[in-house]
Amino acid sequence: MTKRSLMLLLMLVATVTAFAQVRNVKGKVLDKNKQPIPGAHVLLKGSRIGSSTGINGDFSIKVSDANTTLIISMIGYKTKELAIGKQNEVVVTLEDENIQLEEAIVMGYGTKRSRESVVGAVEQISAKELKIDRVTESVDKMLEGRIAGVYIENTSGDPGTxxxxxxxxxxxxxxxxxxxDIVSSSQPLIIIDGVPMNDASNPNMDKKFNNDVTQTNPLSLINPEDIETLTVLKDAATAAIYGANAANGVILITTKRGQSGKASFNISHQMSVGNIINEMKFLNTDQYVKLAIEAQTNAGVDLATATEKAGPTNINTNWYDxxxxxxxxxxxxLSVSGGAGSTTYRFSAGYNNTKTITLGNQLSRITSRLNLNTKLSEKTDFDLVFGFSMSDKDAFSIYGTAFAFKPNLSPYNADGTFNNNPPFDKIANPLAALAQNKNQKKDYYTNGSATLNYHFSKDLSIRSLFGVDYTNNRSYIFDSxxxxxxxxxxGRVKDVYQMQFNWINSTSIEWNKQLAEKHNISAxxxxxxxxxxxxxxxxxxxxxxIEKLPIIGIGSDENTSAYASESSEGTLxxxxxxxxxxxxxxxxxxxARRDASSIFGGDVQAELFGSIGATWNISKEDWFPKKYINYANVRASYGSTGNSRIGSYSARGTYNYSGSYVYNGxxxxxxxxxxxxxxxxxKNYKLNLGADFSILKSKVNVSVDYYRNNIYDAIQSLYIALESGFxxxxxxxxxxxxxxIELxxxxxxxxxxxxxxxxFNISSNSNKITRLSNNLDKLAQSGYTFTGLKVGKDVSGIYTARYAGVDPQTGTTLWYLKDGSITNDAKLANSIENRVYVGKASPDFFGGFTNDFEYKRVTLTIATTFNIGGHKAIPYNYLYMNSDGRQILIQNQSINQLNRWTTPGQxxxxxxLSTDNYVGYGSTRYLYDLTNVCLKTISLSYRIPSEIAKKVLLENASFxxxxxxxxxxxxxxxGGSGNGIAEYRYSFPEARQITFGLDLKF
Incomplete structure (x- = not known):
């Protein structure tokens, strides 16, 4: 009996001791940038006890004193063993192994996923990658050539537009x-920290507003230095949760937040200078007078009269210069960030001042942003994000009119006053306009949110966000x-005010549960x-x-007019x-998502969108040959998204109120x-098939996608009988x-x-219109408009007459008719019946190639972009500088006109050249192939040795x-050595910039 009692006592003591030796260890897994890694596996060495990290990189695991070694692993990172000893809390930093899988991907609505667990087609750019283009004034320009499937078309070098x-x-x-025409927006949905941005062009503002002012690019009001990540959701699996606004993809912008620790100060300053790329070439006075006389005499004007009308030869004004x-x-x-206790913060401010390459055009922009994150209690988190920016722009755009003037005209009279004699009585002398007129634009922008997170448990949380996006701009134009x-x-003054205010309230509950060792369910x-x-x-x-006081209301009422517009819409x-x-x-x-909108009514007020997607990480199969292929993953998704960005009252109709509509006085x-x-x-039904793999010890990482997006019920203005009143x-x-296909x-x-x-990335997109109303083609009516819509053709199709060149015997212009015959009748050739599909504006292939070099403290980045295929017609105002003599007495001409026909057989x-020639008809003569390669950026930086930086109280510094x-x-x-696509491509020319900068952290 005594032996049995003793044995029982020993077993009880051993059991209690064993239980006393088991403890719970908490930890966090981070990457080299101190960002959490969700989905990492934490295993107790030599056992089957394991855990995985949550959204914030947190984990919890039970260990005993007999076994205190953890194995932490994650696809894309080097596996790490950590002996924790008697620690109850640990922080683990993993080193990158696979550059394709190194980051946590932002998926929207507060959710992050590890790259290996993401279902769908998504790409993300980090702050480090964005930093290559330090002086780019707009975030969207930074995307050019960076992400497969994302095409950036830039038509102007005018900043902020x-x-x-x-x-x-x-x-x-x-x-x-x-x-x-009324069509829906073709731009992606852009969301900053959970709050959607306003579109650049407000569909509720008609041409009475949009024709008067230059629209502001809202992304130019965001400081690129504040961005932590920029994520593009491309397929239904990733974008369908945004429903009716996600048809054109979704761009998620996440701004930088503070990290716990002492305050960190960052200051950067860049200075740039630039010159016009591919400057246009025009006739000088000698060339101009010769061609002006020739054009007139070819039209039957006698030499004396032609010489007189051609003007003086002793004035040679370079209006361009x-x-x-x-x-x-x-x-x-500058920014300051840090944290103490349960609160972290980051505040930033920026100032940009840009004087563009044309006089009277410059931009000043001030930005600021506050990100505050705090833990109100053990289970409650609160995040506050507030961004504000203000820009002031002198918006003169005289570049397009400067070359309109003949070189033998002086901007000044003999007494030094501005020359307002013909033709300056009809088109303002640009130097007089700069000195006497005003064109100013002010923009105020606010985007912010407050978010409350409550964690019921490690697995269950609720999140509520309230956010606003506010844009207020004013354009002031004074013409003396x-x-x-x-x-x-x-004397005229024009004042245009526009405001957009959006608010969003989003509340969601999220559950993420690890079941057993391998099963994870999230909802x-x-x-x-x-x-x-x-x-x-x-x-x-x-x-x-009184011109010295050019404001509305100073004169009489009969000389004043006003127009107002107001709209609202809501969604549930x-x-x-x-x-x-x-x-x-x-x-x-x-x-799945159900959207109901006030834009639509009746049975179509609400619509359901959804998607399903799956991935198979083949490299995790036991039979997979990891020796040769280090990582392999296949993806598939299908679903629907929508587009409702067409204006608030497109379905309901609108009324105009005016004093000119008089009834009963x-x-x-x-x-x-x-x-x-x-x-x-x-509705946009999206199919995506993709694969990712890595070879050569993860040194080569490849992603390839095939997609097919079927767009149904696209909205368009349909012509109806005028008897309807519309x-x-x-x-x-x-x-x-x-x-x-994307690679x-x-x-x-x-x-x-x-x-x-x-x-390196390359993409190819093919578009085809499969249905139009009553299968009727829709072509523009005017002579120099190239747009149109035809079943079976690209939506960006170009329709015009085909240029047949010049008759070598007579020098007359020739065109092809639709049947292939040749005519010299411009009006006939440009009739709708004879316009044909000659190409499309969108490229066949596009992409980018970036090389990053680093040696010790020196880094070098070389970025190029390319387009293959696609066409562009020269802007209408450039047409008149190639007028074949018609406009030569009114404005200067392109140097290309020197190549005119002069003798039979040429x-x-x-x-x-002839002043009787007609100008205004389009043709393939003015159409150019857009195939190009651009050396976009060369960026070089040098990081000062830390021991030197510390001597001047800096943590680090770089040039x-x-x-x-x-x-x-x-x-x-x-165009040869004259003007061609390089010169005609932009309505406002781009500049080649050289930048010097300094970054300090202390």
Whole structure:
């Protein structure tokens, strides 16, 4: 009995001791940038006890004193063993192994995923990559050539303007054929820290507003230095949770946050200078007078009269040089970040001042941003994000009119006053306009949010966000009666005010549960409310009594006019996401969203969108040959998204109120746009098949995707019988398809003391219109408009007459008719019946190639972009500088006109000059191949040794040098040594910039 009691006592003591030796260890897994790594596996060495990290990189695992070694692993990182001893809390930093999988991917609605667990097509750019283009004034320009499937079309070098078109996997909406057409937005949805941004062009503001002012690019109001990551959601699996606004893809911008620890101060300053790339060439006075006389005599004018009308030969004004200059940019950024206890913070401010290459055009911008994160209790987190920016722009755009003037005209009279004699009585002398007129634009922008997170447990949390996006801009234009701009109106002032205010309230609950060792289930469900309001006021006053006080209301009422517009819309949405992962090997994601919008009515007011996607991480199979292929993953997804960004009242119709609509002695109203109760949502059904793999010890990483986006019920203005009282109505008239292939190759060529990494991407998109209303083609009516829509053709198709060249015997212009015959009748050749499809604006292939070099404290980045295929017609105002003599007595001409036909038998593409020639018809003569390669950026930086930096109380410091837009190579050589696609491409020329900068941290 005594022996049994003793044995029982010993077993009990051993059991209690064993239990006493088991303890719970908490930890966090971070990458080299101190960012959390979700989905990492934590295993107790020699056992089957394991855990995985959550969204914030946190984990919890039970250990005993007999076994205190943890094994932490994650695809894309080197596996690490950590002996924790008696520690109860640990922080583990993993080193990168696979550059393709090194970051946590932002997925929206507060969710992050490890690269291996992401289901769908998504790409992310880090702050380090964005830093290459330090002096780029707009975030979207930084995307050019960076991400496969994202095409950036830049049409102007004017900073801050909405001249950039972003396409994610092709154009997702119909093109406008005429300026009055109503089509949905083709731009991606852009979200900053959970809050959607306003579109650059407000569809609720009609041409009375948009034609008067230059629209501001909202992304130019965001300081690139504040961005932590920029994520592009390209397929339905990643974007469908955003439903009705995600048809054209989604761009998620996450701003930088503070880290716990002492305060860290960062200051950077860059100075840039720049000159015009590919400067246009014009006739000098000798050349101009010779050609002006020739054009007149060819039209039957006698030599004496022609010589007199050609003007003097002793004046040689280079108008181009008079209105251009060397650009200058100064940019300063500072930030302070840190944290104490449960609170972290980051505050930043930036100032940018840019004087562009043309006089009267400059931009000043101030930005600031505050990110505050605090733990209100053990289970409650609170995040506050607030960004504010203000810009002030002198918005003169005299570049386009400077070359309109003949070289034998002087801007000044003999007494030094401005020359306002003909032709300056009709077109303002640009130097007089700069001195006497005003064109100013001010923008104020706020984007912010407050987010409350409550954690019921480690697995279950609820999140509520309230955010606002506010844009307020004012354009002020004053045209003095002292020059042609305001002479006919007796002096004129125009004041245009526009405002957009959006708020969003999104509440979601998220559950993430690790079951057993390999099963992980995640679920998200939420409700979202949005409200958008916009209004505008446009006032004009002429015959100003006092020009020194050019404001609205100073003159009489009969010389004052005003126009106002106001709109609002709201949405109610429910969204959900369900995910399952088996050991990171098999991943499935299902998304659903129901949107209801005030834009639509009746049975079409609400629409359901959704997606399903899956990945198979083949490299985690036991049989997979990891010796040869280090990582392999295949992806597939299918689902639907929508597009409802067409304006608040496209379905309901609008009325115009005006004092000119008089009834019974009072002002009245009349219908303005036709209602269409049946107008519904555009729908975009997206299929994506993709694969990712790594070889050569993860030194070569490849991603390839095939996609097909079927767009149904695209919205377009449909012409209707005038007896209805309207000329058109918005309707779901069309279908089209985008399909393409994307390839990205990332390599680590050298990775020791000398590092060399490359990033190459190439994409191809094919678009085809598959349905138009009643299968009727829609072509522009005017002679020099190239746009149109045809079934079976690209939505960016170009339609015009085919140029047949110049008759070598007579020097007359020739065109092909549709049947292939040749005519010299310009009007006939340019009739709608004879215009043919001659190409498309979108490229066949596009992409970028970036090389990053690093040796000790020196880094060098060389970035190039390329387009293959696609065409561009020269802007209309450039047409008149190639007028073949018609306009030569009114304005100067391109140097290309020197190649005109002069003698029988001569082969040239420029016809015989004559003031009787007609100008204004388009043809392939003015069409250029856009195939080009651009050496976009060369960036060099040197990091000062830390021991030297510390002597001057700095943590680190670096110098940087950068050249932007170094040069273009174009395939199309049309124009020869004169003006061609390189000179005609931009309505406002780009500048080649050289930048010197300094970064300090202390």
């Amino acid at each position: 909405a001249s950039i078109n972003i396409q994610v996997r092709g154009q997702g909406a119909l093109s406008k054929v005429s300026s009055s 008079l209105v251009t200059r060397q650009s200058q940019t100064s940019q300063t950024n 009666k002292k020059n042609a701009a305001g002479a006919n109106s007796g 998200l469900a939420g409700i979202e409310l949005t409200d958008k309001k916009s209004n505008g006021l446009r006032a004009t006053e002429s015959k100003l009594p 949405s429910y969204f959900s996401r369900l995910g399952y992962s088996y050991g990171g090997k098999y991943n499935v994601s299902i998304n 009072m002002g009245g109203s009349r219908p303005s746009t036709a209602p269409n109760p049946a107008l519904g949502w555009e 000329s058109s109505v918005s309707a779901n008239t069309s279908d089209m398809v985008n399909k393409g 990205t190759i990332r390599t680590r060529n050298f990775d020791k003391e000398f590092k060399w990494r490359t990033n 082969i040239t593409d420029v016809p015989k 940087n040098f950068q050249i932007s837009n170094l040069g273009y190579w174009y395939k199309d050589k049309k």
